Amino acid sequence: xxxxxxxxxxxxxxxxxxxxxxxxxxxxxxxxxxxxxxxxxxxxxxxxxxxxxxxxxxxxxxxxxxxxxxxxxxxxxxxxxxxxxxxxxxxxxxxxxxxxxxxxxxxxxxxxxxxxxxxxxxxxxxxxxxxxxxxxxxxxxxxxxxxxxxxxxxxxxxxxxxxxxxxxxxxxxxxxxxxxxxxxxxxxxxxxxxxxxxxxxxxxxxxxxxxxxxxxxxxxxxxxxxxxxxxxxxxxxxxxxxxxxxxxxxxxxxxxxxxxxxxxxxxxxxxxxxxxxxxxxxxxxxxxxxxxxxxxxxxxxxxxxxxxxxxxxxxxxxxxxxxxxxxxxxxxx
Amino acid sequence: xxxxxxxxxxxxxxxxxxxxxxxxxxxxxxxxxxxxxxxxxxxxxxxxxxxxxxxxxxxxxxxxxxxxxxxxxxxxxxxxxxxxxxxxxxxxxxxxxxxxxxxxxxxxxxxxxxxxxxxxxxxxxxxxxxxxxxxxxxxxxxxxxxxxxxxxxxxxxxxxxxxxxxxxxxxxxxxxxxxxxxxxxxxxxxxxxxxxxxxxxxxxxxxxxxxxxxxxxxxxxxxxxxxxxxxxxxxxxxxxxxxxxxxxxxxxxxxxxxxxxxxxxxxxxxxxxxxxxxxxxxxxxxxxxxxxxxxxxxxxxxxxxxxxxxxxxxxxxxxxxxxxxxxxxxxxxxxxxxxxxxxxxxxxxxxxxxxxxxxxxxxxxxxxxxxxxxxxxxxxxxxxxxxxxxxxxx
Numbered sequence: 001x002x003x004x005x006x007x008x009x010x011x012x013x014x015x016x017x018x019x020x021x022x023x024x025x026x027x028x029x030x031x032x033x034x035x036x037x038x039x040x041x042x043x044x045x046x047x048x049x050x051x052x053x054x055x056x057x058x059x060x061x062x063x064x065x066x067x068x069x070x071x072x073x074x075x076x077x078x079x080x081x082x083x084x085x086x087x088x089x090x091x092x093x094x095x096x097x098x099x100x101x102x103x104x105x106x107x108x109x110x111x112x113x114x115x116x117x118x119x120x121x122x123x124x125x126x127x128x129x130x131x132x133x134x135x136x137x138x139x140x141x142x143x144x145x146x147x148x149x150x151x152x153x154x155x156x157x158x159x160x161x162x163x164x165x166x167x168x169x170x171x172x173x174x175x176x177x178x179x180x181x182x183x184x185x186x187x188x189x190x191x192x193x194x195x196x197x198x199x200x201x202x203x204x205x206x207x208x209x210x211x212x213x214x215x216x217x218x219x220x221x222x223x224x225x226x227x228x229x230x231x232x233x234x235x236x237x238x239x240x241x242x243x244x245x246x247x248x249x250x251x252x253x254x255x256x257x258x259x260x261x262x263x264x265x266x267x268x269x270x271x272x273x274x275x276x277x278x279x280x281x282x283x284x285x286x287x288x289x290x291x292x293x294x295x296x297x298x299x300x301x302x303x304x305x306x307x308x309x310x311x312x313x314x315x316x317x318x319x320x321x322x323x324x325x326x327x328x329x330x331x332x333x
Numbered sequence: 334x335x336x337x338x339x340x341x342x343x344x345x346x347x348x349x350x351x352x353x354x355x356x357x358x359x360x361x362x363x364x365x366x367x368x369x370x371x372x373x374x375x376x377x378x379x380x381x382x383x384x385x386x387x388x389x390x391x392x393x394x395x396x397x398x399x400x401x402x403x404x405x406x407x408x409x410x411x412x413x414x415x416x417x418x419x420x421x422x423x424x425x426x427x428x429x430x431x432x433x434x435x436x437x438x439x440x441x442x443x444x445x446x447x448x449x450x451x452x453x454x455x456x457x458x459x460x461x462x463x464x465x466x467x468x469x470x471x472x473x474x475x476x477x478x479x480x481x482x483x484x485x486x487x488x489x490x491x492x493x494x495x496x497x498x499x500x501x502x503x504x505x506x507x508x509x510x511x512x513x514x515x516x517x518x519x520x521x522x523x524x525x526x527x528x529x530x531x532x533x534x535x536x537x538x539x540x541x542x543x544x545x546x547x548x549x550x551x552x553x554x555x556x557x558x559x560x561x562x563x564x565x566x567x568x569x570x571x572x573x574x575x576x577x578x579x580x581x582x583x584x585x586x587x588x589x590x591x592x593x594x595x596x597x598x599x600x601x602x603x604x605x606x607x608x609x610x611x612x613x614x615x616x617x618x619x620x621x622x623x624x625x626x627x628x629x630x631x632x633x634x635x636x637x638x639x640x641x642x643x644x645x646x647x648x649x650x651x652x653x654x655x656x657x658x659x660x661x662x663x664x665x666x667x668x669x670x671x672x673x674x675x676x677x678x679x680x681x682x683x684x685x686x687x688x689x690x691x692x693x694x695x696x697x698x699x700x701x702x703x704x705x706x707x708x709x710x711x712x713x714x715x716x717x718x719x720x721x722x723x724x725x726x727x
Contacts, residue, residue: 026452033451040453189359193366203708204701205665211683212701215693219380220373300469307672314472 086317087158098139099159105132106162129170155230161313163230164302168237169295175238176245181275183250194246201243206301209240214308233305237298244294252287253279377694392690393418399685401676403592414686421678422703428595428677429664432602436663437656439603440610447615458611465608471669473605478597478673485593497577505596506578509589515569522565526557594675598667606663613659617652618644650722657715661708668704678703 015021028034088096109128112118140155140163155163182194201209213236214229256279264274303314393415400410401420408420447458465473483502486492491501499506537548566573578590621644629643671680683700687693 026450029450036449036451037453040451040457044453044457187355187359190362193362199709199712200705203705205668205679205704207668207671207679208683208697208701208704211679211687212697215687216377216697219377219693221376221380296467300467303469303471304669306471314469314475 086313091155091159102136102139103159105135106166133167133170158313160230160305161299161302164234164237164305165295165299167234168241168298168302169291171234171238172241172245173291175242177249177280179242179246180249180253183246184253198243198246201240202247206237206240206304207307209236210304210308212236229308233308237302241294241298244297245291248287248290248294249283251290252283255286256283392692392695395690399689401681403595403676414690417686418678418682418699421676421681424675424681425664425667425670425677425679425703428598428602428670428675429667432599432606432663432667433660435599435603436606436610436659439607440659441614443607444611444614444618447611448618462608462611465604466612470601470605470666471672474597474601474669474673477600478593482593482597497575499578502593503590504593505591507589507591508575508577511574511576513573516573518569519562519566519573523558523562526561530554530557592675594670594673597673598670598675602663602666605666606659609659609662610656613652613655614648616655617648617650620651621647653722654715654719657711661711664707665704 011017012021015024027037088099091099109124109132112124113121113128118124140159179194179198182190183198185191185194210233213232217232217235260278260282261274264278267274269277306314394413396411396413401408401417403424406416406420406423408416443458443461446454447462449455449458485500485502488499488501488503491499491506493499497508533548533550533554537550541547625643625647626639629639634642667677668679670677671684674680678700683696687696690696
């Protein structure tokens with residue numbers, strides 16, 4: 001009995017494999033596609049060529065003033081001269097180390113939270129949420145332990161951007177959780193208060209919120225309780241962000257199956273216990289992508305504080321561009 | 334016996350009874366909110382009295398005394414603050430409306446391009462989306478305003494297209510249409526054509542439901558919509574002429590001017606929002622299962638019908654809600670105009686007017702109400718639409 005052995009299959013046609021095959025399939029599968037590819041390649045090539053030429057080949061790097069910029073391309077001198085101001089704002093130069101320490105602590109904390117093998121995550125999280133902000137405040141603002149006070153109007157640049165975004169996100173999370181729980185509560189009045197709050201803040205642009213924080217908050221405070229500009233902006237951002245955070249949290253809460261709520265009730269847990277021990281730990285895990293999205297949006301939105309006169313990164317660059325010694329470098333900035 | 338039945342009832346203290354506790358909590362919440370508002374209103378009144386700020390909306394009738402560089406209605410320095418509010422509102426609506434249209438077109442093109450089988454095209458679309466989504470809008474506005482439009486040449490060396498369109502640092506100059514008598518008839522013919530086409534569509538649907546026969550709609554509709562107004566236009570003796578801008582002295586006179594602030598804001602808003610819309614479109618198209626397309630081709634539907642009757646209606650269900658959100662975001666983001674001085678609502682009203690009158694509470698209240706009204710109306714319509722198109726499960 002002869003055993004049938006199939007012949008080995010032929011290799012694929014040479015124009016279907018390898019670089020040629022890939023190009024035929026993905027770039028030139030039809031006349032229209034070929035045309036699109038050629039047009040796209042032309043545009044992409046020109047853009048990249050222009051950008052590289054401008055940013056690297058024809059650029060000036062060193063020097064101390066604009067006289068160093070002689071070539072056609074970018075003038076990075078402008079950036080390197082101003083870099084300190086872009087990062088620290090008007091923070092006194094001798095005290096930059098305090099900002100650096102905070103940056104370092106922040107990076108170390110985030111690294112410790114992100115790397116899997118670091119033990120005692122709970123303690124690190126508590127430090128990140130409670131210990132770090134306090135230490136950072138005293139380092140940045142000073143005023144005790146022999147540290148010189150640096151008023152918030154001297155803060156600026158990248159440092160201020162980070163402060164706004166981080167405080168905004170950390171402070172708005174608990175408020176957002178409370179609002180989301182309120183919105184899903186069975187008590188009609190609590191629910192309506194939460195809904196009105198959330199819909200109100202989500203319906204207005206952040207600029208008007210910042211305007212409100214800077215012109216109306218002083219009117220609302222009782223006399224004597226003056227707050228500085230940064231504090232008012234932070235209050236506005238937190239109130240605004242809490243509404244968005246609440247919707248993210250609500251999304252997470254809705255994704256938890258009803259059985260979990262019922263099981264918690266069947267165990268006889270009180271409302272706060274069932275939320276804190278059963279629902280929220282599961283929901284928070286689901287909410288992480290949403291929270292990260294909100295955080296990125298907030299990080300971009302912090303640039304708006306320049307409108308009420310705080311000098312974040314964008315505002316510092318903007319004001320540096322207005323310096324008569326350096327006119328005409330907006331693209332580099 | 335009776336005792337033992339009642340005993341557990343009695344033992345429940347009122348703070349352990351969920352219903353009574355709920356009432357208590359709610360009363361406390363109402364008291365807290367009322368107390369908070371009492372506190373801030375009280376403070377506000379005392380503070381305003383101390384600073385000598387009057388309250389009320391009387392300031393709206395006072396003369397504004399400042400000019401606005403772009404207004405859709407008659408506006409001068411003698412106009413009232415109420416008029417200022419209106420001008421700002423209209424400018425906001427103008428830039429949002431045009432921005433929404435342009436962003437939708439660009440967004441749909443990029444979204445479809447990202448799904449293209451052409452590797453290069455889809456990668457280019459991805460780069461576009463990822464770049465513009467992740468740069469703060471304010472920075473983009475600054476880029477277009479300071480880095481692009483501020484580096485344009487002066488009026489004498491302006492970029493020139495066919496001697497009718499000029500682009501320079503002062504803005505974009507376009508020929509403006511001058512309507513003669515009888516142009517109303519052309520508009521009338523266009524409206525009539527629309528009415529006839531709508532009627533045709535209804536007729537076609539009805540006939541197809543009853544007899545199954547189809548009627549070619551596309552070509553006659555286009556012919557009607559384009560042809561009828563054109564015929565009337567020439568019958569009336571071309572009642573339309575163009576006024577071209579011309580360089581007189583140091584600046585252009587005549588024609589239509591689009592100020593650079595408007596161009597920068599519109600470009601930035603369009604490009605930024607289009608990146609988000611592209612993602613919305615992509616998710617909508619990807620949400621239609623492949624089986625739907627295959628089933629449609631198994632039924633023998635040609636490509637166009639397959640798209641129109643099967644894929645797009647299902648994709649729209651996913652696309653519309655987030656798309657409305659993007660429209661809303663664009664409208665709210667247009668308030669960034671104040672950073673480059675485009676005279677929108679926030680800029681002229683919450684900015685200049687507020688500085689001149691000091692009526693912080695009324696002005697912020699009015700500004701916020703406008704945006705709030707827009708948002709709530711949109712979300713109301715969206716919810717209604719959502720309910721209408723939602724899948725009804727049997």
